[in-house]
Amino acid sequence: MLVLPPSFPIGGMENPRLTFLTPTMIAGDRSLVDLIAHELAHSWSGNLVTNASWKHWWLNEGFTTYVTTRILEVLYGEEVATMNLQLEQEEAIESLKDIPQAKQALLTRDPDTGSSTYTDEGLAYPKGAWLLRTLEGRAGRAVFDPFLRGWFDRHAFQSVTTEQFVAYLRSNLLAQHPEVMSEAELGEWLHGAGIPAGAQHAKSQRLVALDATTTAWLKGELTTAQLDTKAWTALEWMKFLNDIDKEADKARLQQLDAAFGLAKSSNDEVAFRFHRAAIHAGYREVRPQLQAFLMRVGRQKFVVPLYTALRANLDDRAWAENLYKSARERYHPETQTSVDKLIRQR
Structure with a gap:
């Protein structure tokens, strides 16, 4: 297995007998x-x-x-x-x-x-x-x-x-x-389009329990300090951040970041989802960490959705376009092409 530079635009490439990998899979806990x-x-x-x-x-x-x-x-x-x-x-x-x-x-x-x-x-x-x-x-x-x-x-x-x-x-x-x-x-x-109605849906009991926790937290019935995350896996953090995206306001995201340091998470899957939620909530105080993330990571899975989210607000759009001028040379041509297309949209 060969871990490539951060500009590698995809998760991995299955070359016979030599797998190419993105460095974003290295989280420090083997969770990815x-x-x-x-x-x-x-x-x-x-x-x-x-x-x-x-x-x-x-x-x-x-x-x-x-x-x-x-x-x-x-x-x-x-x-x-x-x-x-x-x-x-x-x-x-x-x-x-x-x-x-x-x-x-x-x-x-x-x-x-x-x-x-x-x-x-x-x-x-x-x-x-x-x-x-x-x-x-x-x-x-x-x-x-x-x-x-x-x-x-x-x-x-x-x-x-x-x-x-x-x-x-x-x-x-x-x-x-x-x-x-x-x-x-x-x-x-x-x-056909979509997923057929008869598709068999996976259902994890741990994620069912997490749904209840997420709902309670969003309603204010459970404070951030009361979140018992000690046993959460990276998958549970990803699920939680997916579900609060566009639902949690700036104040709640500030609390999460202060308690768990999500903007600086060593797990890029977690950090990406937190930054996406922060953009949607208008949590701009996290911009230094977001800038560092977009300057460091070149994987399309993370880069394209973050620039897409930033384009939704005029103030964020201007900031993102300025950041992209500095970050663009760090990205693979495939990633550049995807983000260039976004930037050209008005």
């Missing part, structure tokens, strides 16, 4: 190692069995995202894997707000150029995994696992298409278990 699991899983889904063109992108990323959760379950147990999966699914649903419906299907990319946008190409990861998770949940692992293993065994060292997967699915799972998924629902997964 799911990224390593993802890139290692690509040794099978992406490198052993590869999409024939970018149109079939989800065969790489959807399969790999599904396998990642299975790896986390083995390493850390079912509860942590379920938390990770629930967060992944919730963020997928939230992302739909920013993706045109015509680009929400699994098969949307141009087959030759891979033409897409940063946002909608990312949907292939959780939506593809969600399709496989739904098949697994309905068929049961005793049926699904041999089916999935057979997919890799029979197509090893080949470039494959969605049509090939559908044919394999029909012959090796649906023919024996037609109740698992109808042709109509399969078509909805592959060609």
Whole structure:
């Protein structure tokens, strides 16, 4: 594994026998190692069995995202894997707000150029995994696992298409278990917008308890000092910050930052979500830390949403454009292209 400079624009790249990684996965507590699991899983889904063109992108990323959760379950147990999966699914649903419906299907990319946008190409990861998770949940692992293993065994060292997967699915799972998924629902997964109504949603009991805590805190029934975060994982912090985004005001975010130092968190997934919420709440006193974050981090997953949030307010927009003039040379050309497009919008 090779950890690249901060300008590396994505989480990781699954080069055979040498995984490239973003330094943002180094949190000091091994809480973000799911990224390593993802890139290692690509040794099978992406490198052993590869999409024939970018149109079939989800065969790489959807399969790999599904396998990642299975790896986390083995390493850390079912509860942590379920938390990770629930967060992944919730963020997928939230992302739909920013993706045109015509680009929400699994098969949307141009087959030759891979033409897409940063946002909608990312949907292939959780939506593809969600399709496989739904098949697994309905068929049961005793049926699904041999089916999935057979997919890799029979197509090893080949470039494959969605049509090939559908044919394999029909012959090796649906023919024996037609109740698992109808042709109509399969078509909805592959060609329809959003997430089909029959999708199996992950539900973590720890996150259910966290929902109650978050609601109480937002209502003022629980003070910041009363938040018992000692046992919270990074996933719980991410979920909490997602749920208070655009709900908590400046004063509440100031309290959180004073109590937990979130703007300076060594976990970039946590720091990113705090900064996004701070921007939306108008908590501008945190700008020095936000500036340091955007000058240090070049990963599109963090950079693009933060500049997008800053553009929503005229005062923030002017500050962000001035910051970008200094930060731009630190970013990879892919990240520059994404942010340049934002800056040009008026």
